[in-house]
Amino acid sequence: MTRRPSNKSIRSTATLTGGLMLAPAVAALRMPLLTDEANGLNPWRVETVRAVSEKAAAVVEGTVAAQMSLVQSASRFWLEVMSGQTPSLWNGVAMERAVHAALRPSSSKVKTNYNRLSRKS
Template sequence: MTKRRSRRATRETATIAGNLMLAPMVAAMRLPLMASESRGDNPFGIETQRAIAEKNAAIAEGILAAQMSMIQSAWRFWPEVLSGRTPSVLNGVAAERSMNAALKPASRRVKANFKRLARSPQG
């Protein structure tokens, strides 16, 4: 069972890392759009507002997800101890779960932005 969890966690971590590696490409595709928007009267165009809103939402979701993951690990502490297993809070599994939970919203947004900007006629 631990090997299955380990493989699934490794796959999830690899997926998140792969999606986050698209961030420089998203920035490269987004910057020309934002620069062209800044030439007008309103320095905060649609793409600029979208970028700011998405980052703020991803940060808030990531913080909440990380906290919820740590709370779940704390709730599992005594059942894990009483069943003879090492508690996930002590062996690093809780930290890994929390980190994955925190990065997942940003990962999804980066991937969605990459797909959107790749198919847009301007980007």
């Protein structure tokens, strides 16, 4: 029996996808700034440092969020079994939640960068 995704899951997936689809636009908006910094016109390299540090922070935040989501699913395992439900660790819901939790920080960073960089140009 296949599980039909909930409306909340579909909305969450659409929101994450929409945010991550802005990534190529952010790269295109950021490229002239990075080029100027590489050519020495900006000695402080602010955008380069920001780009690298934001990516590293998003990876760490996403990893921690995914791990916490899996820990929560594991802590609910016996409660779900005793209540007659299929445990979320077995039916894929836990992994779906973990993936969404992992991608949420990256999606929000991309949206923030797009708004910031589109105002500059």
